[in-house]
Amino acid sequence: MKKFTLLLLLVLLPLQMWGQKKISILGDSYSTYEGYMTPSTNLSWYAGEDGGPNKENDVISVEQTWWKQLIDKAGLKLEINNSYSGSTVCYTGYDKKDYSDRAFITRMNNLGNPDIIVILGGTNDSWANSPIGKVKYKKWKKADLYSFCPAFCYMLNYITKHYPNATIINVCNSELKEEITQAQAKICKKYGVKHILLKDVEKQWGHPSIAGMTSICNQILPLIQ
Numbered sequence: 001m002k003k004f005t006l007l008l009l010l011v012l013l014p015l016q017m018w019g020q021k022k023i024s025i026l027g028d029s030y031s032t033y034e035g036y037m038t039p040s041t042n043l044s045w046y047a048g049e050d051g052g053p054n055k056e057n058d059v060i061s062v063e064q065t066w067w068k069q070l071i072d073k074a075g076l077k078l079e080i081n082n083s084y085s086g087s088t089v090c091y092t093g094y095d096k097k098d099y100s101d102r103a104f105i106t107r108m109n110n111l112g113n114p115d116i117i118v119i120l121g122g123t124n125d126s127w128a129n130s131p132i133g134k135v136k137y138k139k140w141k142k143a144d145l146y147s148f149c150p151a152f153c154y155m156l157n158y159i160t161k162h163y164p165n166a167t168i169i170n171v172c173n174s175e176l177k178e179e180i181t182q183a184q185a186k187i188c189k190k191y192g193v194k195h196i197l198l199k200d201v202e203k204q205w206g207h208p209s210i211a212g213m214t215s216i217c218n219q220i221l222p223l224i225q
Contacts, residue, residue, distance in 0.1 A: 023076045024114035024166075025067055026104055026159075027083035028124055030173070030208060030216075033062045038080045038110070043102075045085040045207060056205040059213060066208065066216035067118070073217065074224050079112040089121045090151035092130040105145060105155050109162070116224060117163055119155075119170045122148070122184060126176040127206075135187060149183050156191040169194045169223050171216070174201055194223050 025031050029045035037044060049060040062068050071078055084102045086094070093099030100106055104121050111117060124130075125148045133147025137157070144150040159168060170193050172184045181197065188195035198219055202212040 020075065020077045021115040022079040022113070023067075023071060023116040023118065024079040024111040025081045025083055025118050025120070026108060026111060027081070027118075027120040028087045029083070029085035030123065031065070031067055031081060031083035031120055032085050033065050033068075033081075036062055036078075036081055037083055039082075042083065043085040057207055058204065058210050059208070064210050064213055066213040066220070069214060069217040070118075070220055070224070073221060076116065076224075079114040080110065082107045082110050086124055087121070088124045088128060088130050088148075089155060090125060090130050090133075090148050091146045092128070093124070094128040103145075103151070105151050105158070108155055108158055111159075111163065114163065114166050116167045116169065117159060118220065119159070119168070120173070122152070122176055122180050123173045126173075126180050132177075132179045132183070135183065137190065148180060149187070152183060152187050153190075156187060156193055160191050160193065167194070167224070169196070169220065171195075171220060172197045174198045196220065196223060 032044040032046050034044040034047040046059055067081065084107065087102040087104060088099050089104040091098060091100040091103050131147040133149040135153060136144055136150040137153050140150055140154050145154060170184060170188045172181055185195055196219055198216060201215050202209045208216060
């Protein structure tokens, strides 16, 4: 009987792993955790209890992040977490600096081969006062990509075309500029991308606490199941 049970496990476990959906994340500091990003050179905000600005935040374990909670609750497998602390969707960062080295639209081509893609961005575009710009669905010039709206259109156009088999979920943070919140909803509708506006997310030093992380996870979860 024991041999039969062991044989059954050896057969079923690979099948279960093969059927496991893979998730990739394109994000900013809200989705970082030191040692879990690709590429590893991406800056992290959450860094455990030994250092980093998270000393002002109670999240000290990767298990407490929204995306690890989501993976565990939905039975997913992490493909790639390409999140970068402080990054903007567009090329314009803080103090009007050129963030083309870290922008979402620079990193969107490095998400692996996922079944699900979760995008959580726009927070730094709002906080950094990046130009809003106008919605533009085609014929982008490089100059357009220094503003949020055309860059967000460019991003969703690319992701929907290059990851055609993936379920794409856009998550909009709470308490952003109204222009950015409204633009995300409008552009997601145009590209047929699932969209959710977060609410009731507890934050410490502007970033989700443990309770905030759990809230984010639970708000995204119904869009996956």
